[in-house]
Amino acid sequence: MRIFRFEKNGEIKWGWMNENLIGEIDGDPFLDFRRKEAIYTLDEVKILPPVSPSKIICVGRNYAAHAAEHNADVPEIPLLFLKPPSALIGHLDEIILPPQSDQVEYEAELAVVMGKQSRWLSPEDVEDAIFGYTIANDVTARDLQRSDGQWTRGKGFDTFCPLGPWIDTTLFPSDSLITCRLNDEVRQMSSTRDMIFPVNHLIAFISSVMTLNVGDVILTGTPAGVGVLSAGDKIDIEIEGIGILSNQVVSSTRIIG
Ligand code: MG
Numbered sequence: 001m002r003i004f005r006f007e008k009n010g011e012i013k014w015g016w017m018n019e020n021l022i023g024e025i026d027g028d029p030f031l032d033f034r035r036k037e038a039i040y041t042l043d044e045v046k047i048l049p050p051v052s053p054s055k056i057i058c059v060g061r062n063y064a065a066h067a068a069e070h071n072a073d074v075p076e077i078p079l080l081f082l083k084p085p086s087a088l089i090g091h092l093d094e095i096i097l098p099p100q101s102d103q104v105e106y107e108a109e110l111a112v113v114m115g116k117q118s119r120w121l122s123p124e125d126v127e128d129a130i131f132g133y134t135i136a137n138d139v140t141a142r143d144l145q146r147s148d149g150q151w152t153r154g155k156g157f158d159t160f161c162p163l164g165p166w167i168d169t170t171l172f173p174s175d176s177l178i179t180c181r182l183n184d185e186v187r188q189m190s191s192t193r194d195m196i197f198p199v200n201h202l203i204a205f206i207s208s209v210m211t212l213n214v215g216d217v218i219l220t221g222t223p224a225g226v227g228v229l230s231a232g233d234k235i236d237i238e239i240e241g242i243g244i245l246s247n248q249v250v251s252s253t254r255i256i257g
Contacts, residue, residue: 004166062221091165101141107222108180132169190223
């Protein structure tokens with residue numbers, strides 16, 4: 001099932017998709033809920049980020065070809081960093097290029113949404129703790145990531161975490177194609193099969209460090225082919241079986257003058 005959040009007439013609701021129609025959900029999709037009839041079309045609602053996580057945990061260099069394009073070694077254990085929840089935007093929202101950076105880049109990634117509070121999971125127990133999967137863009141100010149030496153600023157600007165459009169709760173993406181198109185031209189294409197650390201190992205590892213809460217989001221790393229975003233660009237990330245996350249890029253001068 002595809003679950004997401006949307007706004008209609010100023011109210012924020014949980015929703016589900018049936019074909020191309022949207023229905024409301026009564027209750028909490030992480031606990032107990034009931035689906036109502038799907039009656040709205042996508043253009044009748046505003047799609048929001050599909051979840052409000054307590055934290056967004058990200059994994060660096062989880063595809064060998066991407067590590068190689070930055071002349072970086074493949075890590076021996078997962079390389080973790082955080083993005084603040086304030087960076088979240090939804091499908092069709094705008095990525096704002098901050099004035100501090102001259103090199104903002106896209107990174108297409110599979111995202112995991114947790115369904116159970118978890119600590120010290122074994123890899124075998126991870127699947128049972130996952131609520132579902134969605135699509136993320138780990139937008140990165142590459143110049144600031146390099147010059148700062150640690151990644152909080154380069155990864156943490158507002159709008160630097162597009163997520164959605166929805167959470168797929170039935171897919172198990174062990175070999176799903178990730179395709180990233182910049183202005184309709186393919187820039188990244190790889191399979192989740194090419195991850196160095198697969199999803200169950202990543203989440204077991206993260207849960208040995210911190211408690212994962214219901215709704216927390218894990219970005220699983222990007223394949224090769226990252227590149228620069230410019231104002232006016234359209235960036236589409238497709239993951240086979242989930243859908244397409246699409247965002248426009250704008251300059252901050254439009255926002256802060
Ligand atoms: Mg990344």
